[in-house]
Amino acid sequence: MAEQPAVASDCQCGNSDHQHGYIAAKDAYLKRLRRIEGQARGLQRMVDEDAYCIDILTQVSAMTKALQSVSLELLTDHMNHCVVDAAAKGGDEAQAKIDEAMAAISRFVK
Amino acid sequence: MAEQPAVASDCQCGNSDHQHGYIAAKDAYLKRLRRIEGQARGLQRMVDEDAYCIDILTQVSAMTKALQSVSLELLTDHMNHCVVDAAAKGGDEAQAKIDEAMAAISRFVK
Amino acid sequence: MAEQPAVASDCQCGNSDHQHGYIAAKDAYLKRLRRIEGQARGLQRMVDEDAYCIDILTQVSAMTKALQSVSLELLTDHMNHCVVDAAAKGGDEAQAKIDEAMAAISRFVK
Amino acid sequence: MAEQPAVASDCQCGNSDHQHGYIAAKDAYLKRLRRIEGQARGLQRMVDEDAYCIDILTQVSAMTKALQSVSLELLTDHMNHCVVDAAAKGGDEAQAKIDEAMAAISRFVK
Numbered sequence: 518m519a520e521q522p523a524v525a526s527d528c529q530c531g532n533s534d535h536q537h538g539y540i541a542a543k544d545a546y547l548k549r550l551r552r553i554e555g556q557a558r559g560l561q562r563m564v565d566e567d568a569y570c571i572d573i574l575t576q577v578s579a580m581t582k583a584l585q586s587v588s589l590e591l592l593t594d595h596m597n598h599c600v601v602d603a604a605a606k607g608g609d610e611a612q613a614k615i616d617e618a619m620a621a622i623s624r625f626v627k
Numbered sequence: 628m629a630e631q632p633a634v635a636s637d638c639q640c641g642n643s644d645h646q647h648g649y650i651a652a653k654d655a656y657l658k659r660l661r662r663i664e665g666q667a668r669g670l671q672r673m674v675d676e677d678a679y680c681i682d683i684l685t686q687v688s689a690m691t692k693a694l695q696s697v698s699l700e701l702l703t704d705h706m707n708h709c710v711v712d713a714a715a716k717g718g719d720e721a722q723a724k725i726d727e728a729m730a731a732i733s734r735f736v737k
Numbered sequence: 738m739a740e741q742p743a744v745a746s747d748c749q750c751g752n753s754d755h756q757h758g759y760i761a762a763k764d765a766y767l768k769r770l771r772r773i774e775g776q777a778r779g780l781q782r783m784v785d786e787d788a789y790c791i792d793i794l795t796q797v798s799a800m801t802k803a804l805q806s807v808s809l810e811l812l813t814d815h816m817n818h819c820v821v822d823a824a825a826k827g828g829d830e831a832q833a834k835i836d837e838a839m840a841a842i843s844r845f846v847k
Numbered sequence: 848m849a850e851q852p853a854v855a856s857d858c859q860c861g862n863s864d865h866q867h868g869y870i871a872a873k874d875a876y877l878k879r880l881r882r883i884e885g886q887a888r889g890l891q892r893m894v895d896e897d898a899y900c901i902d903i904l905t906q907v908s909a910m911t912k913a914l915q916s917v918s919l920e921l922l923t924d925h926m927n928h929c930v931v932d933a934a935a936k937g938g939d940e941a942q943a944k945i946d947e948a949m950a951a952i953s954r955f956v957k
Binding site for chain 3: 860873876877880881883884887888890891894895897899900901903904905907908910911914915917918921922924925929947948951954955
Binding site for chain 2: 915918919922923926927930931934935937941942945948949952953955956
């Protein structure tokens with residue numbers, strides 16, 4: 518979890534005024550996801566070469582932690598942009614954004 | 628989580644008498660890991676195409692669940708083979724295998 | 738996770754205009770926490786009466802799920818009131834509330 | 848998670864040859880569960896006194912961690928005694944104990 522995107526993303530709330538800086542964050546996410554893809558390939562190699570089960574499990578744990586870290590980062594960006602913007606406008610849309618974010622958080626926890 | 632390997636793997640405990648059937652389980656694991664690799668590529672495409680943040684999070688959750696399912700299956704195979712064999716022999720090695728399995732389980736939970 | 742407080746709480750953001758309805762939600766939380774306290778006593782009874790380990794673990798899981806459910810409810814109330822209010826005002830306080838909520842969410846997930 | 852029972856429990860596998868030492872472990876578990884019961888009462892007090900939501904969530908997280916720690920300890924004792932004993936005997940009972948333990952582990956993870 519060492520790396521943090523230098524610039525926050527807005528992960529597309531549908532308003533254009535947050536586009537600045539998006540490119541840098543996107544590159545950081547893509548880099549992390551490519552590394553996760555590499556971990557999935559590494560696991561296939563381990564299985565293919567009959568690696569010891571516990572060693573495979575250790576790598577699966579590392580990959581799961583990397584995914585959770587991406588999730589938390591994406592959620593933070595989403596809260597900082599889409600949810601804050603909707604809340605500032607208020608009304609039904611604010612409530613809908615909060616409900617949607619809470620549903621995503623529940624999926625994490627369960 | 629629909630699929631279950633038709634034949635249990637032994638994920639290499641270092642004893643050769645469990646090798647029978649290993650090929651079938653290995654293929655099932657490789658198939659699941661290839662699908663997980665595909666999910667990692669799908670996430671990169673979503674980020675690249677500026678997908679909505681919550682939709683990306685939903686896919687990350689699905690991928691995390693798929694990884695957890697592989698973990699539980701690997702752990703089950705490991706318990707059914709390596710741990711059971713070591714326990715049958717008893718002594719220090721049995722204890723070492725249990726400690727090692729519990730350490731892997733702790734990494735899941737935390 | 739059947740029960741939901743009939744009226745949302747605001748769990749004290751420091752603004753008085755959300756006090757209406759707080760009493761009803763408070764009662765619902767207290768009722769759930771009393772039941773969780775009862776589960777903790779039930780576990781002591783099980784240990785004391787030498788219950789089977791797996792049966793104790795099943796009860797610990799049920800108690801953990803009940804706690805997670807309270808957490809998610811509290812977080813939802815917090816988002817719906819404190820975070821939404823702060824976001825509507827904007828500025829540093831909005832950011833501080835989001836950061837604080839994200840730190841709480843990270844503690845859940847890890 | 849500082850404290851560890853000085854003597855391992857066997858949490859009742861139905862064989863009497865592990866009874867030695869059970870009393871000490873039982874006392875350690877009871878002490879931890881009483882503390883968890885105290886945390887549940889502390890949470891009620893916080894809700895009753897309108898504590899800040901995030902502070903309540905922090906306490907719920909601490910209580911959940913304490914429960915998870917008890918779970919892992921109970922599972923370790925169970926593996927070290929009931930599962931090892933059943934595995935040493937082999938056959939259907941060994942398989943049944945492993946299946947039961949894996950079902951308990953799955954409940955943790957999900």
